[in-house]
Amino acid sequence: MINQTYLAMLSHKSVIRELSEYATARAAEIGNDNVFDFSLGNPSVPAPESFRASLLGLLDGMDPVRLHGYSPSLGIPEVKEKVAASLNRRFGMDYRAEHIFPTSGAAGALAHAVRAVTEPGDTVLVFAPYFPEYNPYIEGTGAHIRVVPAKTEDFQIDFERLSEYLTEDVAAVLINSPNNPSGAVYSEATLRRLAEMMESREREFGHAIFLISDEPYREICFDGKTVPYTAKFYDNTLTCYSFSKSLSIPGERIGYVAVSPRCESAAQLVPVMGQISRGIGHNCPASLIMRAMADNLDQTADLSVYETNMNLLYNKFKELGFSVVRPGGTFYLFPKALERDSAAFCRKALKYDLVFVPGDGFGGPGYFRVAYCLDTEKVRRSLPVIERFVREEYPDGSAF
Amino acid sequence: MINQTYLAMLSHKSVIRELSEYATARAAEIGNDNVFDFSLGNPSVPAPESFRASLLGLLDGMDPVRLHGYSPSLGIPEVKEKVAASLNRRFGMDYRAEHIFPTSGAAGALAHAVRAVTEPGDTVLVFAPYFPEYNPYIEGTGAHIRVVPAKTEDFQIDFERLSEYLTEDVAAVLINSPNNPSGAVYSEATLRRLAEMMESREREFGHAIFLISDEPYREICFDGKTVPYTAKFYDNTLTCYSFSKSLSIPGERIGYVAVSPRCESAAQLVPVMGQISRGIGHNCPASLIMRAMADNLDQTADLSVYETNMNLLYNKFKELGFSVVRPGGTFYLFPKALERDSAAFCRKALKYDLVFVPGDGFGGPGYFRVAYCLDTEKVRRSLPVIERFVREEYPDGSAF
Numbered sequence: 001m002i003n004q005t006y007l008a009m010l011s012h013k014s015v016i017r018e019l020s021e022y023a024t025a026r027a028a029e030i031g032n033d034n035v036f037d038f039s040l041g042n043p044s045v046p047a048p049e050s051f052r053a054s055l056l057g058l059l060d061g062m063d064p065v066r067l068h069g070y071s072p073s074l075g076i077p078e079v080k081e082k083v084a085a086s087l088n089r090r091f092g093m094d095y096r097a098e099h100i101f102p103t104s105g106a107a108g109a110l111a112h113a114v115r116a117v118t119e120p121g122d123t124v125l126v127f128a129p130y131f132p133e134y135n136p137y138i139e140g141t142g143a144h145i146r147v148v149p150a151k152t153e154d155f156q157i158d159f160e161r162l163s164e165y166l167t168e169d170v171a172a173v174l175i176n177s178p179n180n181p182s183g184a185v186y187s188e189a190t191l192r193r194l195a196e197m198m199e200s201r202e203r204e205f206g207h208a209i210f211l212i213s214d215e216p217y218r219e220i221c222f223d224g225k226t227v228p229y230t231a232k233f234y235d236n237t238l239t240c241y242s243f244s245k246s247l248s249i250p251g252e253r254i255g256y257v258a259v260s261p262r263c264e265s266a267a268q269l270v271p272v273m274g275q276i277s278r279g280i281g282h283n284c285p286a287s288l289i290m291r292a293m294a295d296n297l298d299q300t301a302d303l304s305v306y307e308t309n310m311n312l313l314y315n316k317f318k319e320l321g322f323s324v325v326r327p328g329g330t331f332y333l334f335p336k337a338l339e340r341d342s343a344a345f346c347r348k349a350l351k352y353d354l355v356f357v358p359g360d361g362f363g364g365p366g367y368f369r370v371a372y373c374l375d376t377e378k379v380r381r382s383l384p385v386i387e388r389f390v391r392e393e394y395p396d397g398s399a400f
Numbered sequence: 401m402i403n404q405t406y407l408a409m410l411s412h413k414s415v416i417r418e419l420s421e422y423a424t425a426r427a428a429e430i431g432n433d434n435v436f437d438f439s440l441g442n443p444s445v446p447a448p449e450s451f452r453a454s455l456l457g458l459l460d461g462m463d464p465v466r467l468h469g470y471s472p473s474l475g476i477p478e479v480k481e482k483v484a485a486s487l488n489r490r491f492g493m494d495y496r497a498e499h500i501f502p503t504s505g506a507a508g509a510l511a512h513a514v515r516a517v518t519e520p521g522d523t524v525l526v527f528a529p530y531f532p533e534y535n536p537y538i539e540g541t542g543a544h545i546r547v548v549p550a551k552t553e554d555f556q557i558d559f560e561r562l563s564e565y566l567t568e569d570v571a572a573v574l575i576n577s578p579n580n581p582s583g584a585v586y587s588e589a590t591l592r593r594l595a596e597m598m599e600s601r602e603r604e605f606g607h608a609i610f611l612i613s614d615e616p617y618r619e620i621c622f623d624g625k626t627v628p629y630t631a632k633f634y635d636n637t638l639t640c641y642s643f644s645k646s647l648s649i650p651g652e653r654i655g656y657v658a659v660s661p662r663c664e665s666a667a668q669l670v671p672v673m674g675q676i677s678r679g680i681g682h683n684c685p686a687s688l689i690m691r692a693m694a695d696n697l698d699q700t701a702d703l704s705v706y707e708t709n710m711n712l713l714y715n716k717f718k719e720l721g722f723s724v725v726r727p728g729g730t731f732y733l734f735p736k737a738l739e740r741d742s743a744a745f746c747r748k749a750l751k752y753d754l755v756f757v758p759g760d761g762f763g764g765p766g767y768f769r770v771a772y773c774l775d776t777e778k779v780r781r782s783l784p785v786i787e788r789f790v791r792e793e794y795p796d797g798s799a800f
Contacts, residue, residue: 001571001607002665002672003516009675010668046464055459055688064446068649104504104683111681116403133678140679171401207401249468251687265402268410272402275409278533279540280680281511283504286689287651288455 009136015361016040016132019346023355030353036382037374039355041180041331043248044373045301051247054295058288067291071284074274075102075256079294083256086297091229094261101270102285105253106216106242110137111280112273113238113257114172117210118143122171124212127157128363129334131180131214143171147363155184155325155334157194166201172210173198178217178227181362181369182334183310183327185221188228195234202236208264211237216255219246219300221329222307235262238269243293245331248301252289306331309372309379316383320390321397333370334359338394342368352389354382414532415761416440419746423755430753436782437774439755441580441731443648444773445701451647454695458688467691471684474674475502475656479694483656486697491629494661501670502685505653506616506642510537511680512673513638513657514572517610518543522571524612527557528763529734531580531614543571547763555584555725555734559593566601572610573598578617578627581762581769582734583710583727585621588628595634602636608664611637616655619646619700621729622707635662638669643693645731648701652689706731709772709779716783720790721797733770734759738794742768752789754782 016039023037058067074080077097084095103109114124120142126134128150138145148165151158166173175194177186186194198209213230218241221227231237242255259269277283284290310327317324317335324335337345342358346368349356359367372379416439423437458467474480477497484495503509514524520542526534528550538545548565551558566573575594577586586594598609613630618641621627631637642655659669677683684690710727717724717735724735737745742758746768749756759767772779 001517001519002668003519003676005519006516006672006675006679007668009678010671042470044465047468051468052459052464056456059452059455064452065444065648068447068451068651070442070644070650104681107678107681107683109681111679116406117401119401119403119405136675136678137681140681244470248465250470251468251684253683253686268402268407271410272406275406275536276403278409278507278536279406279511280682281504281507281509281537281540282680282682283507283653284651286653286686288689289686 014132016357019355019357022350026353033378035353035355036378036385037355038370038372039357040373041371042373043245043250043301044375045248045303045305047248048296048299048301050299051249051292051296054292055288058291068287071287071290073277073283074270075100075284076287076290079290082294082297083258087258090298091232093229093231095258096261098270099259099261099266101257101259101273102290103255103257104282104285105244105250105255106214106240107133107137108253108282109240109242109255109257110134110174110212110214111140112276113212113240114138114143114174115141115276116269116272117212117238118171123167123169125165125170125173127175129155129179129181129359129367130363131176132361134174138174150364153325155179155182156186156190159193159197162194162197166197166209168205170209172212174212174214175230176214177230178220178327178329180217180330181332181359181364182325183330183332184325185225185227185328186230188233191228191230191233198234208236210263212240213237214240216242216245217330220303220306220331222310222327225328227329231258231260235260236264238263246300246303247293247296254285254289254293305376306372308376309374312376312379312383313370313372316386320387331371331373333372334364334367335370337366337368338390338397340366342366348393349389352385354385354389409536416532416757419755419757422750426753433778435753435755436778436785437755438770438772439757440773441771442773443645443650443701444775445648445703445705447648448696448699448701450699451649451692451696454692455688458691468687471687471690473677473683474670475500475684476687476690479690482694482697483658487658490698491632493629493631495658496661498670499659499661499666501657501659501673502690503655503657504682504685505644505650505655506614506640507533507537508653508682509640509642509655509657510534510574510612510614511540512676513612513640514538514543514574515541515676516669516672517608517612517638518571523567523569525565525570525573527575529555529579529581529759529767530763531576532761534574538574546570550764553725555579555582556586556590557594559597562594562597566597566609568605570609572612574612574614575630576614577630578620578727578729580617580730581732581759581764582725583730583732584725585625585627585728586630588633591628591630591633598634608636610663612640613637614640616642616645617730620703620706620731622710622727625728627729631658631660635660636664638663646700646703647693647696654685654689654693705776706772708776709774712776712779712783713770713772716786720787731771731773733772734764734767735770737766737768738790738797740766742766748793749789752785754785754789
């Protein structure tokens with residue numbers, strides 16, 4: 001018989017997907033130009049030309065039996081060496097090839113990292129607001145997700161709450177900076193304090209607490225800043241990365257887990273992830289994509305559009321009186337809705353063909369997510385529509 | 401802490417891998433030409449030129465944002481349509497796009513198929529001899545593997561034994577034709593009888609018993625024959641395929657599950673596999689590879705070398721008095737060793753730089769696997785070495 005657990009999951013429809021399907025249907029009706037779809041975090045810029053050049057070079061220059069041949073289950077050694085070298089150069093780390101585990105994007109990275117450092121029944125902490133897919137990634141391993149409430153002033157960490165939540169059953173803490181959906185970038189001070197608290201609890205409980213750092217937005221950082229590299233601050237760190245955003249190649253599903261050489265069991269974690277792969281039938285990412293990725297580690301697509309869009313939207317929301325934290329990176333804004341029920345707020349926006357996503361699924365009820373992976377021209381055209389929506393629906397400003 | 405279950409798996413080293421590592425080390429010592437490595441089932445012929453042409457065409461002709469953009473989690477619709485159309489044309493089926501689930505090769509296909517039709521604790525039957533990775537694929541889902549003893553005369557199915565093993569707790573039967581390691585191709589008569597027995601037990605037990613058909617060697621079939629298409633014989637069939645062998649692109653890890661439209665829950669099985677993917681972080685295969693695959697569904701690499709090699713080796717083993725079933729396909733032979741302990745037999749062969757794999761891990765103790773993915777010239781050179789090994793180590797023929 002069909003598996004009943006997964007069958008039951010089918011009935012929980014994704015709000016993001018439903019909204020995005022609505023937007024697509026509406027676009028077919030009134031024209032794509034007239035629907036402002038801020039629902040999907042889907043990179044909108046082309047991959048850098050160097051990525052295409054690498055693929056062409058591999059297809060032209062490499063023996064096809066070697067190029068398309070079996071890769072070792074822990075990844076192609078040259079690829080792993082290049083990833084380690086790039087991280088070492090950029091972030092002053094000391095990874096070696098054996099600390100790098102190539103994966104099918106950040107989803108694959110997280111699924112392996114969580115499984116590697118938990119036993120069924122363990123707890124994994126995440127911080128609100130958070131990417132809803134963390135639920136299946138974590139629960140799918142047999143571990144349980146527990147959500148630390150948000151610090152809504154700046155979307156950094158509420159350490160008083162963390163102190164309550166960081167109990168003995170916590171095997172891992174999962175962070176995401178820059179953050180989907182808030183756009184917040186954890187400061188060095190936040191990371192330092194997080195490391196101190198986790199180290200102190202490790203000593204108290206007598207077991208490692210792993211930090212799983214989900215960093216697919218690491219290269220989308222605003223105001224000329226860079227994102228502090230989490231693994232510099234805490235030894236037991238597994239860094240999960242995807243090239244979906246930096247190289248704008250989400251369909252190619254390529255990423256990695258980087259195990260800090262200072263981790264407990266550092267030498268065994270990548271081989272253990274290899275064993276996890278056997279059970280879930282994942283294996284290595286596609287060879288061709290892995291090799292082209294390794295040639296483009298220090299490249300990015302032209303990501304400047306996201307900062308331009310962020311400024312336009314942030315300024316408009318501020319001007320309209322929204323409570324909104326200025327993002328440090330990503331392609332998201334997470335303003336407070338103008339009424340308590342953010343789903344109702346988003347439904348009203350739909351009447352203006354503005355597609356926002358209620359924050360409830362992100363653990364941020366009362367907020368809404370704005371994904372601005374759109375042409376800047378379209379973002380500009382959306383601004384008067386947003387203004388009209390707010391003035392007409394909320395003539396007295398915030399409803400509470 | 402590191403997960404103890406997966407850590408324990410690390411200590412069970414793969415015999416195939418150990419032998420292959422030995423062969424590589426020995427090749428470094430005495431030269432690759434002098435080591436006859438029959439250990440690894442690793443395609444040795446180049447991908448068809450049309451595969452490269454498709455990749456170049458996609459890179460030249462398609463908008464990069466669309467080419468490398470997010471694919472739906474159940475696969476790119478055009479790709480799924482093409483796969484369905486090709487299967488319908490070739491095998492007289494009536495698949496539609498929604499019955500096709502693209503995966504990371506056969507490993508991904510099996511992991512999803514098994515999980516989709518079992519609950520933890522259910523039994524999945526396999527037939528000896530079988531691919532050892534079925535153990536983690538099945539046990540990794542929480543189901544249990546149970547091995548039906550081999551019918552060693554011809555490596556078809558021993559239906560008397562199957563009748564004992566096909567009990568009420570069996571949720572699925574996993575077959576592999578053409579078979580790794582025996583090379584056997586199930587005849588139409590075998591498939592028909594299997595279907596009859598399974599249908600009768602379905603009626604008796606009042607629940608579906610799914611047939612998971614692992615077919616990565618479907619296109620490597622000898623003597624001008626074709627492999628009977630399993631799903632034609634039994635309604636509740638999930639067909640698992642990989643292009644690793646047919647297109648000779650094992651590193652690209654691309655395959656699919658095809659759900660028979662006549663399956664129980666046929667409309668839900670692909671969406672359920674999508675939910676399974678969420679939990680294991682697998683998602684869709686790489687877009688570029690998926691699209692190039694879809695352009696090459698009716699192509700194969702030049703697979704004739706495998707039949708040439710098979711004939712050379714089969715005739716030599718027969719001439720030397722081995723008990724060996726002539727393979728109908730694959731790139732494997734599975735002869736009976738000349739002493740009861742096939743590991744001892746393989747150790748003796750190593751002295752002649754002949755690398756064979758003992759059958760024990762395949763559920764075929766007393767047998768050994770010969771993978772002949774080598775240049776024919778090298779296979780020819782191996783024949784006198786095999787002869788010398790047998791004459792010197794077993795001067796009186798079989799030792800039992």
